[in-house]
Amino acid sequence: MQSAVIVFPGSNCDRDLKVALTKATGKTPHMVWHKDTALPAGVDFVGIPGGFSFGDYLRCGAIAARAPIMQSVINFANGGGIVMGICNGFQVLVETGLLPGALMRNAGLKYICKDVALKVETSQSLFTNGYNQGEKITIPIAHHDGNYLADDALLARLKGEDRIAFTYEDNPNGSVADIAGILSENRRVMGMMPHPERLNDPALGGRDGAKLFEGLMSSLADA
Amino acid sequence: MQEPKITDELIAAHGLASDEYAQIIRLLNREPSYTELGIFSAMWNEHCSYKSSKKWLRTLPTEGPQVICGPGENAGVVDIGDGQAVVFKMESHNHPSYIEPYQGAATGVGGILRDVFTMGARPIAAMNSLSFGEPSHPKTKSLVAGVVAGVGGYGNSFGVPTVGGEVRFDPAYNGNCLVNAFAAGLADADKIFYSAASGVGMPVVYLGAKTGRDGVGGATMASAEFDDNIEDKRPTVQVGDPFTEKRLMEATLELMATGAVISIQDMGAAGLTCSAVEMGDKGNLGVRLNLEDVPVREENMTAYEMMLSESQERMLMVLKPELEAEAKAVFDKWDLDFAIVGETIAEDRFLVMHNGELKADLPLKALSGTAPEYDRPHVATPAPAALTDAPQIDPVEGLKAIISSPNYAAKNWVYEQYDHMVMADTVRRPGLGAGVIRVHGTPKALAFTSDVTPRYCRANPVEGGKQAVAEAYRNLSAVGAKPLASTDNLNFGNPEKPEIMGQFVGCIKGIGEACAALDMPIVSGNVSLYNETDGSGILPTPTIGAVGLLEDLADMIGGPAQDGDLAILIGNTEGHLGQSALLAEAFGRADGDAPTVDLTAEALHGTFVRDYHAMIHAATDLSDGGLAMAAFEMAESAGCGIAIEDGDTGWFFGEDQARYLLAVPMTEATILVDLAKSSGVPARLVGSFGGDTLTFGDASAKMADLSALYHAGFEAAVG
DSSP states (O other): OEEEEOOOHHHHHHHHHHHHHHHHSSSSOOETTTTTTTTTTOOOOOOOOOOOOTTTOSSTTTGGGSSSHHHHHHHHHTTTTTEETTTTTHHHHHHTTTSSSSOOOOOOOOOOEEEEEEEEEOOTTTTEEEEEEEOOOEEEEEEOOEEEEEEHHHHHHHHHHTOOEEEEEEEEEGGGGGEEEETTTTTTTEEESSGGGGGGGGTBBTTTTTTHHHHHHHHHOOO | OOOOOOOHHHHHHEEEEOOHHHHHHHHHTTTHHHHHHHHHHHHHHHEEEEEEEETHHHOOOOOOOTTTEEEEEESSEEOSSEEEEEEEEEEEOOHHHSSSSHHHHHHHHHHHHHHTTTOEEEEEEEEEEEEOOTTTTHHHHHHHHHHHHHHHHHHHTTOOOOOEEEEEEEEGGTTTEEEEEEEEEEEEETOOOOOOOOOOHHHEEEEOOOBBBBTTTHHHHSSSSOOOTGGGGGGGGGOOOHHHHHHHHHHHHHHHHOOOOEEEEEEETHHHHHHHHHHHHHHEEEEEEGGGGSOOOSSTHHHHHHHHHOOOOOEEEEEOOGGGGHHHHHHHHTTOOOEEEEEEESSSEEEEEEEEEEEEEEEHHHHHHOOOOOOOOOOOOOOOOOOOOOOOOOOHHHHHHHHHHHSSOOHHHHTTTSSTTTTTTTTETTTSSOOEEEEETTSSSSEEEOOOOHHHHHHHHHHHHHHHHHHHHHHHHHTEEEEEEEEEEEOOOOOTTTHHHHHHHHHHHHHHHHHHHHHEEEEEEEEEEEEEEETTTTOOOOEEEEHHHHHHHGGGGOOOOOTOOEEEEEEEOOOTTTTTTHHHHHHEEEEEEEOOOOOOHHHHHHEEEEEEEEGEEEEEETTTTTTHHHHHHHHHHHHHOOOEOOOHHHHHHHHSSSSSEEEEEEHHEEEEEEHHTTOOOOOOEEEEOOOEEEEETTTTEEHHHHHHHHHHHHHHHHO
């Protein structure tokens, strides 16, 4: 699997995602600068890392969503490409319109960095097939703006189409329906606030995050 | 624009004493211009010149085979083997944080990060030592909220994990909070960048954010006591932009890799003035600046304002002229300003030109070299009377008084607002003892701690100074890390008062002795004086930041304690209750002497713990709250109970030094105690881990209840 990680000037989990992808795929991802206009040829997977892409100025992810590279990422996704956004990456994907809804300031108005318990809502996706449906996992969060908002109609759709990937067991940020991560309509784009790349190694406190990358890798190898 | 006339009022407003002004006249043989007066005030204030402290700082041990670069540069550099180095420093941002807590704390973090990456190191860890007034004081809550949000707001966005620190409360900080920010970075030992310029006619390049009027006069403000008019000083506080800092860091490191950098200096206190003078002074060169080329973001800025602006996220560099195009390309990539604003000159002059007009023409060496230095009168703190009427208390009640206090309650409320996992190398998170970060891509790891017990320093500056270093040494040893070196952030009141100067001198003596005995040389640091409001000073607070090395992460004493482990107490217990946390929290008393620090015992016991790391599941040092607090914290973090054998109040809450509590598997415990005895280390079995109850002799409580108290205490007081 050939992967690419998009690097904005304020990305700060780009290296962490690179390490996780290298570990799972055995190949170093392309690190793609935001001012580039095209993805490298032959890329199967695009990751949008956490961080503060443009300082979180204006609105988290809003400026990044309009960076030159993002038109290529949108085209890639619309053509069936596999895209995952973590934390700020989720915010960017929402701002591009590739994922629906919005991410607002945490209900407690504070930045929160800690391990949280998640429930895997569906194993029916490239990103979650390494887990069992209903499995409880631990993944850290680290964000100020992770309070996911969807209106009733959207929420009904997400539920009806089995597009909620993860939910929080003990909602830390006020997200509607405890949503921590969602899938696109074609199930090939996912955004999630928690950071699987941070719990990717027993030395860091666990491997619950590694299963995501391994599952993604094995399903792509099968494809 | 007409520059103001130099009057006595103007001189005083610049914080210059009349004899200091007379010295300026002697140096120049003429009256300084307004811009020159500003430059002198920037260079000669306490904050930049260390004029009250220099004499004493020189007595500190700063060398060792592990030290690559000691104090004097932007940060200290220490060898960690394999051609790698750790670069670190701690610095205060006390005055700005009290005036404007969010921006004051944020720019404190920004400043210390810049110090580290200016030397060519990528920041990998941060810590913060925070001291606030009493929780019930009307300003405390908003200061805590603002400072914590500011530290997080900057560090989180920049992308450095904040892995440790301290938070304390005492009425002595009511009018002056302390914000001490630590940062450490990783570099190749042969690719460290220094500030000394070299070569004549080399371009002086301005990098980073544009210059505005923010922070003009900030360093002078930080060298004065506060009074009732501090609100007027708000415009002297800078505003931070972590996004620019992140780009500046990436661009600077990329630029260094091109080989274009001759020397580099961050613009911190007194911005362009200090950085230019520093580079020239260290390189024995003069500097000419053309201010019309400085990127500005405000109109009609005068030379005076540009020279004294403390706008953040800026650097000054001397560039290899043949690599200008490569250098500029890096800064264009990161959308940062890059402007040639001057050049190095052979003469010993600091020339400041603005639109063709000469605004300053000063002897450069003399600006820093002849800065005043004082041997201020000092009187030693009188030896306090020993505690004679030590109170007794039920040990569980005593513990409850301590763990429910915001001083000792769990600090999750604070560190969960800091990203402590970014960079995915945090192997020991904040909360209990030292934080540990892997050295990326290697088996090595670095441990970080910051420590000081200000109430000991007040009672007995010498022992208090020693204790701060000893506690740092223990915290590093307790995770199995070999203590390498330290940085000191010395926060005191007004040095013109002999009793305050006496505290300073005493603490330095203690710190020096301990750093020498424990082989933890001071490689960088910062002094913050005049922490007084309306004549009332803070507790003497010499914060020690320290770094330890684990050659192999597998050697870390990582914890937690396991059910069935036995508890072994290392070190002698006399039951010293003077100046103890119990006395303060349960009885509201602050009497008695500080505990004595036996540095030989500290070294011996610490070495023992590190040597036998493989037999130990978890370890913690005994400090505030003594055995009771150590036992509770170890059990609480392990999610189990603990039973400790009975004893008097001194047994449970005495704060005798050189002690550790270890959790050791039952099969190893007696072997370890025997090994200790044969090494001359006092050690005894004092209890066991397991169950769901804390039992101290005949007293007991459910761990769940104690844990709830421990986790509620901070937020209840100031959240």
